[in-house]
Amino acid sequence: MTKKPLIEVKSLQKQFPVYGPFGKLGGVKQTVHAVKDVSLTLYEGETYGLVGESGSGKSTTGRTILGLTPATAGEVLYEGKDLVKLSKSEMRKFRKELQLVFQDPFSSLNPRKRIGQTLEEPLIIHGLGDKEERIEKVFRILDIVGLQKEHYYRYPHEFSGGQRQRLSIARALIMNPKVMICDEPVSALDVSIQSQILNILKALQREMQLTMLFITHDISVVRYISHRIGIMYLGTIVEEACTDDLFAETLHPYTKALFSAVPTGKKQERIVLKGEIPSPLNPPSGCVFHTRCPFATERCRQEVPALREIRPQHKVACHYAEEEKQWSN
Ligand SMILES: Nc1ncnc2c1ncn2[C@@H]1O[C@H](COP(=O)(O)OP(=O)(O)OP(=O)(O)O)[C@@H](O)[C@H]1O
Ligand SMILES: [Mg+2]
Known part of the structure; x- marks a missing residue:
């Protein structure tokens, strides 16, 4: 079966201006690079899981795809239209087809x-x-x-x-939406309720051929619900693959570290990353992960690695993804 792309996100960027204590009167102080560069495709009837630490830009990616916050740059192609370029009234036509399930349902x-x-x-x-x-x-x-x-x-x-x-x-x-973006819909719930809600979403997705972007920081949840998974770090996708392929082999050092913290059924060493996730106010140059990567070289400090396919449908943004010098799986 050939998959039909329903939404194609290309080089999406979202920056927020942040102001000092005097607000806008004090002038623009700094810029938060919430989404630095995100490209992904949602195929019809498929669930794409977006995973990453708090602050990596998952919610902003979801909201920007839906036009709830205007993108700074990039394209969101849906039914032959670039949603980024649509006016509010043009967007209204698509609003009902593209729905968001919120992280905090009470506020909505x-x-x-x-x-x-x-x-x-x-x-x-x-x-x-x-x-x-x-x-x-x-x-x-x-x-x-x-x-x-x-x-x-x-x-x-x-x-x-x-x-x-x-x-x-x-x-x-x-x-009757075509696309549903679920932003951490089960994070605040206990495990038994979580699985009930996940089962509802899974059944819905199958029966209604819904296309879903499922945002979470929980790796076991994303594994259960997704056909494909994208790993986000500081506003960029560092690795993307079909769920089974990703759990069989991780290629990016960040994904390896993230996965080493959860039981995956495989014998593995716990990898503890040094330092904190850097501030999106001042993201690192080159590869955004270089400040915490034990294998970073001068090239990583300078050159942004492209997200590229190095196995069938398995993409990774690391200069050294093909090399053996990384942690073993
Ligand atoms: N309206 C805003 N103004 C300024 N900065 C913002 C705004 N919204 C988000 N940010 C910043 O953008 C970055 C990404 O935020 P985002 O909410 O997308 O992260 P997230 O991956 O969804 O995190 P979490 O897992 O905690 O929900 C954060 O550093 C956040 O502080
Ligand atoms: Mg969020």
């Missing part, structure tokens, strides 16, 4: 509205169905995410954390 639910109203609202805005059809649809979606009809009349504070996460999935689903 209106505390003063009954859940039924919140779920029905986008249908009203887009003039879809009459009252009866809309309520029917809301009941159907509540059922899909494992909630009951009586939840229609409740307010957000009357739900548990796990239920609220189901609601935020319901809210994304109500518009």
Whole structure:
């Protein structure tokens, strides 16, 4: 089966200006390079897992792809259009097809509205169905995410954390999206609830042929849910491969270190990285990982390594990915 690319992200960049104590009056102080250079493809009906440490730019990547924060540079190609270049009103057409499930579902639910109203609202805005059809649809979606009809009349504070996460999935689903970006949808939940939500997402993805970008810092979660995985470090993707290939062999020193911290079933040495993740206010020159990489050379300090395919569908951004001088797997 040939895979059809649905979203192609090319050299996406997002910088935020940060101001000093006097705000904008004091002038632009510095720039946060939240997304330095990200290229990835979401294939139709596939889940792409984006993993990385806190602050590596995962959420910003997701929000920028959806146009919720304007990109600084790059392209997001969807159905022959570059979403980065669309105006707000042109973007509205695509809004319902591209949905975000938030990291913090409480902040995305209106505390003063009954859940039924919140779920029905986008249908009203887009003039879809009459009252009866809309309520029917809301009941159907509540059922899909494992909630009951009586939840229609409740307010957000009357739900548990796990239920609220189901609601935020319901809210994304109500518009029959083609693409869903899930930003850490299970991070705040305990393990048993996590697996219930992951199973719902997995079933949905299969049955509705949803295309998903799944953002997380949890390697076992990403392994369970994703067809392909991208590893992010300081605003760049350092390695990308099919899930099975990545767990069979990691090629980038950062991925090796990250994976060595979790049990993968293979005999492996725990690799502890030196130092802290550098500030995106002042990212390192050359390879962004060079300040923590035990194998960094002068070339790494100067030259940005391109993300390149060195095995079929397995890409890595390391000058020395082909060489044996790295940690053994
Ligand atoms: N609106 C903003 N203004 C300034 N800096 C921002 C803004 N949003 C994000 N950043 C910065 O951009 C960087 C990337 O943030 P982002 O939220 O994308 O990371 P993340 O990988 O999602 O982290 P986490 O795992 O903690 O959610 C961080 O250094 C963050 O402080
Ligand atoms: Mg985040």
